[in-house]
Amino acid sequence: MSINKSNKSKLIYTFLAWTISSLIFFPILWTLITSFKTEAEAISSSPSLFMFDWTLENYEEVLARSPYFNHFWNSIVISLGSSILGLLIAIPAAWSMAFVQTKRTKNLLMWMLSTKMLPPVGVLIPIYLLFRNFGLLDTKLGLVIVMTLINLPIMVWMLYTYFREIPSEVLEASRMDGASIGEEILYVLLPIALPGIASTLLLNVILAWNEAFWTLILTAADAAPLTAFIASYSSPEGLFYAKLSAASAMAIVPILILGWFSQKQLVRGLSFGAVK
Protein backbone atom coordinates (compact mmCIF):
# COMPACT_ATOMS: atom_id res chain seq x y z
CA MET A 1 0.00 0.00 0.00
CA SER A 2 2.81 2.39 0.83
CA ILE A 3 4.47 1.69 -2.54
CA ASN A 4 1.20 2.60 -4.18
CA LYS A 5 1.03 5.83 -2.23
CA SER A 6 4.60 6.86 -3.02
CA ASN A 7 3.99 6.08 -6.69
CA LYS A 8 0.97 8.34 -6.62
CA SER A 9 2.89 11.24 -5.13
CA LYS A 10 5.69 10.63 -7.63
CA LEU A 11 3.13 10.93 -10.39
CA ILE A 12 1.81 14.23 -9.03
CA TYR A 13 5.29 15.69 -8.54
CA THR A 14 6.32 14.54 -12.01
CA PHE A 15 3.28 16.18 -13.55
CA LEU A 16 3.90 19.42 -11.64
CA ALA A 17 7.59 19.52 -12.47
CA TRP A 18 7.02 18.87 -16.18
CA THR A 19 4.28 21.51 -16.40
CA ILE A 20 6.32 24.22 -14.69
CA SER A 21 9.55 23.45 -16.50
CA SER A 22 7.73 23.40 -19.86
CA LEU A 23 6.34 26.86 -19.10
CA ILE A 24 9.83 28.12 -18.23
CA PHE A 25 11.27 26.58 -21.38
CA PHE A 26 8.39 27.72 -23.56
CA PRO A 27 9.81 31.09 -24.79
CA ILE A 28 12.88 29.25 -26.11
CA LEU A 29 10.81 26.48 -27.70
CA TRP A 30 8.52 29.10 -29.25
CA THR A 31 11.53 30.93 -30.72
CA LEU A 32 12.86 27.72 -32.21
CA ILE A 33 9.47 26.83 -33.70
CA THR A 34 8.79 30.33 -35.03
CA SER A 35 12.13 30.30 -36.81
CA PHE A 36 10.70 27.60 -39.12
CA LYS A 37 7.48 29.47 -39.90
CA THR A 38 6.72 31.98 -42.63
CA GLU A 39 6.41 35.59 -41.47
CA ALA A 40 2.64 35.50 -42.02
CA GLU A 41 2.29 32.39 -39.89
CA ALA A 42 4.58 33.84 -37.23
CA ILE A 43 2.09 36.61 -36.38
CA SER A 44 -1.05 34.57 -37.01
CA SER A 45 -3.75 35.16 -34.41
CA SER A 46 -4.36 31.43 -34.15
CA PRO A 47 -0.76 30.34 -33.73
CA SER A 48 0.12 26.71 -34.18
CA LEU A 49 2.74 24.71 -32.33
CA PHE A 50 3.54 22.10 -34.95
CA MET A 51 0.88 22.12 -37.68
CA PHE A 52 2.29 24.54 -40.21
CA ASP A 53 4.46 24.40 -43.31
CA TRP A 54 7.99 24.09 -41.99
CA THR A 55 10.43 26.21 -43.93
CA LEU A 56 14.10 27.12 -43.83
CA GLU A 57 13.64 30.41 -45.68
CA ASN A 58 14.25 32.55 -42.58
CA TYR A 59 17.64 31.02 -42.00
CA GLU A 60 18.52 31.51 -45.65
CA GLU A 61 17.40 35.12 -45.53
CA VAL A 62 19.23 36.00 -42.32
CA LEU A 63 22.40 34.48 -43.73
CA ALA A 64 21.96 36.19 -47.10
CA ARG A 65 20.96 39.63 -45.86
CA SER A 66 23.40 40.16 -43.02
CA PRO A 67 27.03 39.26 -42.40
CA TYR A 68 25.83 36.73 -39.87
CA PHE A 69 28.97 34.62 -39.99
CA ASN A 70 31.11 37.69 -39.30
CA HIS A 71 29.25 38.26 -36.07
CA PHE A 72 29.35 34.58 -35.23
CA TRP A 73 33.10 34.54 -35.83
CA ASN A 74 33.48 37.68 -33.67
CA SER A 75 31.61 35.95 -30.85
CA ILE A 76 33.88 32.92 -31.13
CA VAL A 77 37.09 34.96 -31.23
CA ILE A 78 36.05 37.17 -28.33
CA SER A 79 34.74 34.44 -26.04
CA LEU A 80 37.37 31.81 -26.78
CA GLY A 81 40.23 34.31 -27.09
CA SER A 82 39.48 35.98 -23.77
CA SER A 83 38.99 32.64 -22.01
CA ILE A 84 42.29 31.20 -23.24
CA LEU A 85 44.20 34.40 -22.53
CA GLY A 86 42.54 34.51 -19.12
CA LEU A 87 43.61 30.91 -18.38
CA LEU A 88 47.22 31.69 -19.25
CA ILE A 89 47.22 34.52 -16.71
CA ALA A 90 45.04 32.83 -14.10
CA ILE A 91 46.67 29.36 -13.90
CA PRO A 92 50.01 30.63 -12.50
CA ALA A 93 48.21 32.89 -10.04
CA ALA A 94 45.88 30.10 -8.87
CA TRP A 95 48.83 27.71 -8.55
CA SER A 96 50.68 30.23 -6.47
CA MET A 97 47.77 30.87 -4.12
CA ALA A 98 46.78 27.23 -3.78
CA PHE A 99 50.21 25.74 -3.13
CA VAL A 100 52.36 28.55 -1.72
CA GLN A 101 49.95 30.04 0.76
CA THR A 102 50.94 33.08 2.73
CA LYS A 103 49.10 35.21 5.28
CA ARG A 104 48.05 37.50 2.49
CA THR A 105 46.55 34.86 0.19
CA LYS A 106 43.07 35.17 1.60
CA ASN A 107 43.07 38.95 1.38
CA LEU A 108 44.38 38.78 -2.15
CA LEU A 109 41.59 36.40 -3.16
CA MET A 110 39.00 38.66 -1.62
CA TRP A 111 40.48 41.69 -3.31
CA MET A 112 40.35 39.97 -6.72
CA LEU A 113 36.72 39.15 -6.08
CA SER A 114 36.01 42.76 -5.17
CA THR A 115 37.12 43.92 -8.63
CA LYS A 116 34.31 41.79 -10.05
CA MET A 117 31.85 43.88 -8.08
CA LEU A 118 32.86 47.15 -9.62
CA PRO A 119 29.82 48.28 -11.63
CA PRO A 120 30.76 48.77 -15.30
CA VAL A 121 29.34 52.30 -15.36
CA GLY A 122 31.98 53.24 -12.78
CA VAL A 123 34.66 52.85 -15.43
CA LEU A 124 32.53 53.37 -18.56
CA ILE A 125 33.81 56.80 -19.58
CA PRO A 126 37.55 56.23 -19.05
CA ILE A 127 37.44 52.89 -20.84
CA TYR A 128 35.50 54.42 -23.72
CA LEU A 129 37.91 57.36 -24.02
CA LEU A 130 41.01 55.16 -23.66
CA PHE A 131 39.66 52.80 -26.32
CA ARG A 132 38.97 55.76 -28.61
CA ASN A 133 42.46 57.16 -28.13
CA PHE A 134 44.19 53.83 -28.68
CA GLY A 135 42.04 52.93 -31.69
CA LEU A 136 40.52 49.93 -29.90
CA LEU A 137 36.86 50.88 -30.41
CA ASP A 138 35.04 48.32 -32.53
CA THR A 139 37.99 45.91 -32.60
CA LYS A 140 38.03 42.29 -31.51
CA LEU A 141 41.32 42.85 -29.68
CA GLY A 142 39.74 45.53 -27.51
CA LEU A 143 36.88 43.27 -26.52
CA VAL A 144 39.18 40.33 -25.85
CA ILE A 145 41.10 42.55 -23.42
CA VAL A 146 37.97 43.73 -21.63
CA MET A 147 36.42 40.25 -21.40
CA THR A 148 39.68 38.79 -20.08
CA LEU A 149 39.84 41.40 -17.33
CA ILE A 150 36.17 41.07 -16.43
CA ASN A 151 36.36 37.30 -16.09
CA LEU A 152 39.87 37.01 -14.64
CA PRO A 153 38.66 37.05 -11.01
CA ILE A 154 36.16 34.24 -11.70
CA MET A 155 38.86 32.20 -13.45
CA VAL A 156 41.39 32.62 -10.64
CA TRP A 157 38.75 31.70 -8.08
CA MET A 158 37.49 28.64 -9.90
CA LEU A 159 40.99 27.36 -10.59
CA TYR A 160 41.98 28.05 -7.00
CA THR A 161 39.11 25.93 -5.67
CA TYR A 162 40.02 23.09 -8.07
CA PHE A 163 43.75 23.26 -7.27
CA ARG A 164 43.04 23.20 -3.54
CA GLU A 165 41.51 19.77 -3.94
CA ILE A 166 44.79 18.37 -5.27
CA PRO A 167 46.94 17.01 -2.45
CA SER A 168 50.17 19.01 -2.36
CA GLU A 169 52.11 15.77 -1.69
CA VAL A 170 51.72 14.91 -5.35
CA LEU A 171 53.53 18.08 -6.33
CA GLU A 172 56.14 17.71 -3.61
CA ALA A 173 56.95 14.22 -4.84
CA SER A 174 57.71 15.53 -8.29
CA ARG A 175 59.86 18.26 -6.76
CA MET A 176 61.84 15.60 -4.88
CA ASP A 177 62.47 13.94 -8.20
CA GLY A 178 64.14 17.15 -9.32
CA ALA A 179 61.39 18.68 -11.43
CA SER A 180 61.51 22.45 -11.84
CA ILE A 181 58.45 24.50 -10.96
CA GLY A 182 57.68 24.93 -14.64
CA GLU A 183 57.84 21.18 -15.21
CA GLU A 184 55.84 20.61 -12.05
CA ILE A 185 52.99 22.78 -13.34
CA LEU A 186 53.12 21.54 -16.89
CA TYR A 187 53.55 17.79 -16.35
CA VAL A 188 52.08 17.13 -12.91
CA LEU A 189 49.51 19.80 -12.04
CA LEU A 190 47.90 20.40 -15.43
CA PRO A 191 47.07 16.76 -16.23
CA ILE A 192 45.49 16.24 -12.78
CA ALA A 193 43.62 19.54 -12.91
CA LEU A 194 42.54 19.21 -16.53
CA PRO A 195 38.82 18.64 -15.78
CA GLY A 196 38.80 21.72 -13.56
CA ILE A 197 40.61 23.79 -16.15
CA ALA A 198 38.24 22.64 -18.88
CA SER A 199 35.24 23.59 -16.72
CA THR A 200 36.72 27.00 -16.07
CA LEU A 201 37.24 27.52 -19.78
CA LEU A 202 33.71 26.38 -20.57
CA LEU A 203 32.01 28.64 -18.05
CA ASN A 204 34.02 31.63 -19.16
CA VAL A 205 33.27 31.03 -22.82
CA ILE A 206 29.58 31.06 -21.91
CA LEU A 207 29.85 34.21 -19.80
CA ALA A 208 31.82 36.06 -22.49
CA TRP A 209 29.48 34.86 -25.26
CA ASN A 210 26.48 36.33 -23.45
CA GLU A 211 28.08 39.51 -22.08
CA ALA A 212 25.94 42.42 -23.19
CA PHE A 213 27.22 45.64 -21.69
CA TRP A 214 30.70 46.17 -23.10
CA THR A 215 29.91 44.37 -26.35
CA LEU A 216 27.01 46.75 -26.99
CA ILE A 217 28.96 49.86 -26.03
CA LEU A 218 32.38 49.21 -27.53
CA THR A 219 31.43 47.76 -30.91
CA ALA A 220 29.75 49.01 -34.07
CA ALA A 221 29.70 47.08 -37.34
CA ASP A 222 33.12 45.41 -37.55
CA ALA A 223 33.71 43.69 -34.24
CA ALA A 224 30.09 43.31 -33.11
CA PRO A 225 29.49 39.83 -31.67
CA LEU A 226 26.07 38.16 -31.77
CA THR A 227 24.77 40.02 -28.70
CA ALA A 228 25.16 43.33 -30.55
CA PHE A 229 23.96 41.89 -33.85
CA ILE A 230 20.71 40.67 -32.29
CA ALA A 231 20.25 44.08 -30.63
CA SER A 232 20.01 45.57 -34.12
CA TYR A 233 16.64 43.81 -34.40
CA SER A 234 15.22 46.15 -31.75
CA SER A 235 14.13 48.71 -34.36
CA PRO A 236 12.88 46.55 -37.20
CA GLU A 237 10.81 47.34 -40.25
CA GLY A 238 7.96 45.19 -41.54
CA LEU A 239 7.42 41.58 -40.67
CA PHE A 240 10.39 40.15 -38.86
CA TYR A 241 9.32 37.70 -36.13
CA ALA A 242 10.40 34.62 -38.04
CA LYS A 243 13.71 36.18 -39.04
CA LEU A 244 14.33 37.42 -35.50
CA SER A 245 13.66 33.87 -34.32
CA ALA A 246 16.03 32.34 -36.84
CA ALA A 247 18.82 34.78 -35.94
CA SER A 248 18.17 34.22 -32.22
CA ALA A 249 18.16 30.45 -32.61
CA MET A 250 21.52 30.53 -34.33
CA ALA A 251 22.90 32.76 -31.56
CA ILE A 252 21.71 30.72 -28.58
CA VAL A 253 21.71 27.06 -29.62
CA PRO A 254 25.50 26.53 -29.51
CA ILE A 255 25.74 28.04 -26.04
CA LEU A 256 22.63 26.21 -24.78
CA ILE A 257 24.31 22.94 -25.62
CA LEU A 258 27.57 23.97 -23.95
CA GLY A 259 25.60 25.30 -20.99
CA TRP A 260 23.87 22.01 -20.30
CA PHE A 261 27.27 20.40 -19.91
CA SER A 262 28.41 23.01 -17.41
CA GLN A 263 25.59 23.01 -14.82
CA LYS A 264 27.81 22.00 -11.91
CA GLN A 265 30.59 24.42 -12.81
CA LEU A 266 28.05 27.19 -12.99
CA VAL A 267 27.26 26.80 -9.32
CA ARG A 268 30.90 26.70 -8.31
CA GLY A 269 32.01 29.50 -10.59
CA LEU A 270 29.25 31.99 -10.00
CA SER A 271 28.92 31.50 -6.28
CA PHE A 272 32.69 31.83 -5.78
CA GLY A 273 32.63 28.67 -3.72
CA ALA A 274 29.94 29.99 -1.37
CA VAL A 275 27.79 27.01 -2.39
CA LYS A 276 29.40 23.67 -3.14
Add this chain to the structure above:
Amino acid sequence: MATTNSRTLARLMLFPSVVLLLAWMLVPLCMTLYFSFLDYNLLTPGNNEFIGFLNYEFFLTDPAFITSFFNTLLLVGGVLLITLGGGIGLAILLDQAIWGRNYVRIMVLAPFFVMPTVSALVWKNMLMNPVNGLFAHFADWIGVTPIDFFAQIPLLSIIIIVSWQWLPFAALILLTSIQSLDREQLEAADLDGAGPFSKFYYIVLPHLGRAITAVILIETIFLLSIFAEILVTTSGGPGYESTNITYLIYTQSLLQFDVGGGSAGGIVAVIIANIVAIFLMRLIGKNLED
Protein backbone atom coordinates in the same frame (compact mmCIF):
# COMPACT_ATOMS: atom_id res chain seq x y z
CA MET B 1 66.20 26.81 0.26
CA ALA B 2 63.66 25.37 -2.08
CA THR B 3 60.93 27.18 -0.20
CA THR B 4 62.41 30.67 -0.48
CA ASN B 5 62.97 29.92 -4.11
CA SER B 6 59.36 28.87 -4.62
CA ARG B 7 58.12 31.86 -2.60
CA THR B 8 59.81 34.24 -5.01
CA LEU B 9 58.49 32.29 -7.93
CA ALA B 10 55.01 32.24 -6.45
CA ARG B 11 55.09 36.01 -6.24
CA LEU B 12 56.21 36.24 -9.83
CA MET B 13 53.34 34.01 -10.91
CA LEU B 14 50.84 36.19 -9.10
CA PHE B 15 52.27 39.32 -10.61
CA PRO B 16 50.43 39.42 -13.99
CA SER B 17 47.00 38.83 -12.48
CA VAL B 18 47.49 41.36 -9.72
CA VAL B 19 48.95 44.05 -11.95
CA LEU B 20 46.28 43.62 -14.62
CA LEU B 21 43.41 43.71 -12.16
CA LEU B 22 44.95 46.65 -10.35
CA ALA B 23 45.30 48.51 -13.64
CA TRP B 24 41.76 47.58 -14.71
CA MET B 25 40.27 48.71 -11.44
CA LEU B 26 42.37 51.61 -10.27
CA VAL B 27 43.33 53.50 -13.41
CA PRO B 28 39.84 53.96 -14.88
CA LEU B 29 38.29 54.46 -11.45
CA CYS B 30 40.73 57.27 -10.66
CA MET B 31 40.01 58.79 -14.06
CA THR B 32 36.27 58.64 -13.38
CA LEU B 33 36.83 60.27 -10.02
CA TYR B 34 38.94 63.00 -11.65
CA PHE B 35 36.44 63.65 -14.47
CA SER B 36 33.62 63.86 -11.96
CA PHE B 37 35.04 67.15 -10.67
CA LEU B 38 35.39 68.73 -14.13
CA ASP B 39 33.05 70.68 -16.36
CA TYR B 40 33.78 68.32 -19.24
CA ASN B 41 31.48 67.77 -22.22
CA LEU B 42 32.73 66.17 -25.43
CA LEU B 43 30.40 68.36 -27.50
CA THR B 44 31.69 71.64 -26.10
CA PRO B 45 35.47 71.41 -26.02
CA GLY B 46 36.77 73.88 -23.49
CA ASN B 47 39.39 73.97 -20.82
CA ASN B 48 37.50 71.46 -18.64
CA GLU B 49 37.43 73.62 -15.55
CA PHE B 50 37.50 72.18 -12.06
CA ILE B 51 34.04 72.73 -10.60
CA GLY B 52 34.19 70.88 -7.30
CA PHE B 53 31.12 68.89 -6.36
CA LEU B 54 28.80 70.64 -8.83
CA ASN B 55 28.41 67.52 -11.02
CA TYR B 56 27.40 65.50 -7.97
CA GLU B 57 24.95 68.19 -6.95
CA PHE B 58 23.37 68.19 -10.41
CA PHE B 59 23.29 64.41 -10.63
CA LEU B 60 21.86 63.78 -7.16
CA THR B 61 19.20 66.51 -7.36
CA ASP B 62 18.12 65.57 -10.90
CA PRO B 63 14.56 64.16 -10.73
CA ALA B 64 15.74 61.55 -13.24
CA PHE B 65 18.21 60.27 -10.65
CA ILE B 66 15.53 59.93 -7.97
CA THR B 67 13.27 58.08 -10.42
CA SER B 68 16.00 55.79 -11.64
CA PHE B 69 17.21 55.14 -8.11
CA PHE B 70 13.78 53.85 -7.13
CA ASN B 71 13.47 51.99 -10.42
CA THR B 72 16.77 50.29 -9.63
CA LEU B 73 15.49 49.30 -6.19
CA LEU B 74 12.23 48.00 -7.65
CA LEU B 75 14.04 46.11 -10.40
CA VAL B 76 16.51 44.46 -8.03
CA GLY B 77 13.92 43.85 -5.31
CA GLY B 78 11.26 42.57 -7.69
CA VAL B 79 13.56 40.15 -9.46
CA LEU B 80 14.99 38.92 -6.15
CA LEU B 81 11.52 38.30 -4.77
CA ILE B 82 10.37 36.36 -7.84
CA THR B 83 13.55 34.35 -8.36
CA LEU B 84 13.96 33.45 -4.68
CA GLY B 85 10.31 32.49 -4.20
CA GLY B 86 10.20 30.56 -7.45
CA GLY B 87 13.68 29.20 -6.92
CA ILE B 88 12.89 27.71 -3.51
CA GLY B 89 9.70 26.16 -4.87
CA LEU B 90 11.48 24.72 -7.90
CA ALA B 91 14.40 23.45 -5.84
CA ILE B 92 12.05 21.57 -3.49
CA LEU B 93 10.06 20.19 -6.43
CA LEU B 94 13.16 19.04 -8.34
CA ASP B 95 14.49 17.41 -5.18
CA GLN B 96 11.50 15.02 -5.11
CA ALA B 97 11.54 11.63 -6.78
CA ILE B 98 10.19 12.38 -10.27
CA TRP B 99 10.39 10.75 -13.66
CA GLY B 100 12.72 12.39 -16.17
CA ARG B 101 14.38 14.70 -13.67
CA ASN B 102 17.34 15.35 -15.97
CA TYR B 103 15.09 16.63 -18.75
CA VAL B 104 13.21 18.84 -16.32
CA ARG B 105 16.51 20.24 -15.04
CA ILE B 106 17.70 20.98 -18.55
CA MET B 107 14.51 22.86 -19.39
CA VAL B 108 14.57 24.88 -16.18
CA LEU B 109 18.20 25.82 -16.61
CA ALA B 110 17.97 26.85 -20.27
CA PRO B 111 16.96 30.53 -19.91
CA PHE B 112 20.17 31.31 -18.04
CA PHE B 113 22.19 30.54 -21.17
CA VAL B 114 20.16 32.78 -23.47
CA MET B 115 21.96 36.04 -24.18
CA PRO B 116 20.18 39.10 -22.70
CA THR B 117 19.49 40.74 -26.05
CA VAL B 118 17.78 37.61 -27.37
CA SER B 119 15.61 37.04 -24.33
CA ALA B 120 14.59 40.70 -24.18
CA LEU B 121 13.67 40.84 -27.88
CA VAL B 122 11.85 37.51 -27.89
CA TRP B 123 9.75 38.55 -24.89
CA LYS B 124 9.17 42.04 -26.25
CA ASN B 125 8.03 41.01 -29.71
CA MET B 126 6.78 37.48 -29.74
CA LEU B 127 5.21 37.31 -26.30
CA MET B 128 4.43 40.83 -25.08
CA ASN B 129 3.63 42.70 -28.29
CA PRO B 130 0.11 44.17 -27.82
CA VAL B 131 -1.03 43.21 -31.35
CA ASN B 132 0.92 40.21 -32.59
CA GLY B 133 2.30 38.82 -29.35
CA LEU B 134 1.23 35.48 -27.94
CA PHE B 135 -0.09 37.07 -24.73
CA ALA B 136 -2.27 39.40 -26.83
CA HIS B 137 -3.63 36.44 -28.83
CA PHE B 138 -4.38 34.68 -25.57
CA ALA B 139 -6.10 37.79 -24.14
CA ASP B 140 -8.24 38.07 -27.29
CA TRP B 141 -9.08 34.39 -27.06
CA ILE B 142 -10.38 34.64 -23.48
CA GLY B 143 -12.01 37.96 -24.35
CA VAL B 144 -10.08 40.59 -22.39
CA THR B 145 -8.23 43.64 -23.69
CA PRO B 146 -4.55 42.84 -24.27
CA ILE B 147 -2.06 44.73 -22.10
CA ASP B 148 0.37 47.04 -23.89
CA PHE B 149 3.21 45.82 -21.70
CA PHE B 150 5.94 48.32 -22.49
CA ALA B 151 3.61 51.34 -22.56
CA GLN B 152 1.48 50.51 -19.52
CA ILE B 153 3.82 48.58 -17.25
CA PRO B 154 7.34 49.09 -18.66
CA LEU B 155 9.30 48.43 -15.47
CA LEU B 156 7.23 45.42 -14.48
CA SER B 157 7.68 43.97 -17.97
CA ILE B 158 11.45 44.26 -17.62
CA ILE B 159 11.24 42.72 -14.13
CA ILE B 160 9.37 39.75 -15.65
CA ILE B 161 11.95 39.26 -18.41
CA VAL B 162 14.94 39.54 -16.07
CA SER B 163 13.29 37.20 -13.54
CA TRP B 164 12.88 34.62 -16.27
CA GLN B 165 16.60 34.88 -16.96
CA TRP B 166 17.68 34.59 -13.31
CA LEU B 167 15.16 32.05 -11.97
CA PRO B 168 17.29 29.14 -13.25
CA PHE B 169 20.35 30.42 -11.40
CA ALA B 170 18.49 30.73 -8.10
CA ALA B 171 16.84 27.33 -8.57
CA LEU B 172 20.13 25.62 -9.39
CA ILE B 173 22.04 27.09 -6.43
CA LEU B 174 19.19 26.28 -4.04
CA LEU B 175 18.78 22.77 -5.47
CA THR B 176 22.50 22.12 -4.99
CA SER B 177 22.14 23.26 -1.40
CA ILE B 178 18.98 21.21 -0.72
CA GLN B 179 20.66 18.08 -2.04
CA SER B 180 23.33 18.38 0.63
CA LEU B 181 20.65 18.29 3.34
CA ASP B 182 21.01 15.50 5.85
CA ARG B 183 18.21 13.04 4.98
CA GLU B 184 18.29 11.40 8.38
CA GLN B 185 17.20 14.64 9.95
CA LEU B 186 14.10 14.68 7.77
CA GLU B 187 13.37 11.03 8.48
CA ALA B 188 13.71 11.69 12.21
CA ALA B 189 11.29 14.60 11.84
CA ASP B 190 8.92 12.25 10.00
CA LEU B 191 9.06 9.77 12.85
CA ASP B 192 8.31 12.56 15.29
CA GLY B 193 5.22 13.31 13.24
CA ALA B 194 6.31 16.67 11.78
CA GLY B 195 4.17 17.97 8.91
CA PRO B 196 5.56 19.23 5.62
CA PHE B 197 5.34 22.89 6.68
CA SER B 198 7.15 22.50 9.96
CA LYS B 199 9.76 20.36 8.22
CA PHE B 200 10.25 23.16 5.67
CA TYR B 201 10.32 25.91 8.26
CA TYR B 202 12.52 24.26 10.88
CA ILE B 203 14.84 22.09 8.78
CA VAL B 204 14.93 23.01 5.09
CA LEU B 205 14.82 26.80 5.36
CA PRO B 206 17.61 27.13 7.95
CA HIS B 207 19.74 24.76 5.87
CA LEU B 208 19.15 26.95 2.80
CA GLY B 209 20.11 30.13 4.66
CA ARG B 210 23.61 30.36 3.29
CA ALA B 211 22.57 29.58 -0.29
CA ILE B 212 19.76 32.14 -0.11
CA THR B 213 22.20 34.80 1.08
CA ALA B 214 24.57 33.87 -1.74
CA VAL B 215 21.78 34.12 -4.32
CA ILE B 216 20.66 37.50 -3.00
CA LEU B 217 24.13 38.98 -3.02
CA ILE B 218 25.31 37.59 -6.37
CA GLU B 219 22.09 38.48 -8.15
CA THR B 220 22.16 41.97 -6.67
CA ILE B 221 25.64 42.58 -8.07
CA PHE B 222 24.47 41.63 -11.56
CA LEU B 223 21.01 43.19 -11.30
CA LEU B 224 22.37 46.60 -10.32
CA SER B 225 24.00 46.69 -13.75
CA ILE B 226 21.05 45.58 -15.92
CA PHE B 227 21.54 47.32 -19.25
CA ALA B 228 20.90 45.36 -22.46
CA GLU B 229 17.35 44.38 -21.50
CA ILE B 230 16.42 48.06 -21.08
CA LEU B 231 18.29 49.22 -24.18
CA VAL B 232 16.51 46.86 -26.58
CA THR B 233 13.02 47.02 -25.07
CA THR B 234 12.09 50.48 -23.78
CA SER B 235 15.29 52.56 -24.03
CA GLY B 236 14.42 53.63 -20.51
CA GLY B 237 11.01 55.02 -21.40
CA PRO B 238 8.33 56.11 -21.53
CA GLY B 239 9.92 59.17 -19.91
CA TYR B 240 12.19 57.74 -17.24
CA GLU B 241 9.73 55.03 -16.18
CA SER B 242 12.07 52.14 -16.90
CA THR B 243 15.45 53.85 -16.54
CA ASN B 244 17.76 52.42 -13.91
CA ILE B 245 20.96 54.05 -12.67
CA THR B 246 23.17 52.14 -15.10
CA TYR B 247 21.03 53.19 -18.04
CA LEU B 248 20.81 56.80 -16.82
CA ILE B 249 24.59 57.08 -16.64
CA TYR B 250 24.88 55.51 -20.09
CA THR B 251 22.55 58.11 -21.63
CA GLN B 252 24.31 60.93 -19.85
CA SER B 253 27.79 59.79 -20.82
CA LEU B 254 27.49 58.35 -24.30
CA LEU B 255 24.33 59.95 -25.68
CA GLN B 256 24.68 63.44 -24.18
CA PHE B 257 28.49 63.30 -23.99
CA ASP B 258 28.44 64.81 -20.50
CA VAL B 259 31.66 63.27 -19.22
CA GLY B 260 31.64 65.20 -15.93
CA GLY B 261 28.03 64.39 -15.04
CA GLY B 262 28.29 60.79 -16.18
CA SER B 263 31.42 60.31 -14.11
CA ALA B 264 29.76 61.70 -11.00
CA GLY B 265 26.93 59.22 -11.63
CA GLY B 266 29.46 56.43 -12.08
CA ILE B 267 31.02 57.17 -8.71
CA VAL B 268 27.58 57.17 -7.09
CA ALA B 269 26.90 53.75 -8.68
CA VAL B 270 30.22 52.44 -7.36
CA ILE B 271 29.31 53.56 -3.84
CA ILE B 272 25.92 51.85 -4.05
CA ALA B 273 27.49 48.61 -5.34
CA ASN B 274 30.09 48.75 -2.58
CA ILE B 275 27.45 48.64 0.10
CA VAL B 276 26.18 45.34 -1.34
CA ALA B 277 29.69 44.06 -1.96
CA ILE B 278 30.74 44.42 1.67
CA PHE B 279 28.04 41.98 2.73
CA LEU B 280 28.88 39.51 -0.04
CA MET B 281 32.57 39.59 0.86
CA ARG B 282 31.76 38.83 4.49
CA LEU B 283 29.72 35.80 3.48
CA ILE B 284 32.40 34.43 1.18
CA GLY B 285 35.15 35.30 3.63
CA LYS B 286 33.41 33.17 6.25
CA ASN B 287 33.30 30.26 3.84
CA LEU B 288 37.03 30.54 3.18
CA GLU B 289 37.64 29.92 6.87
CA ASP B 290 35.50 26.79 7.02
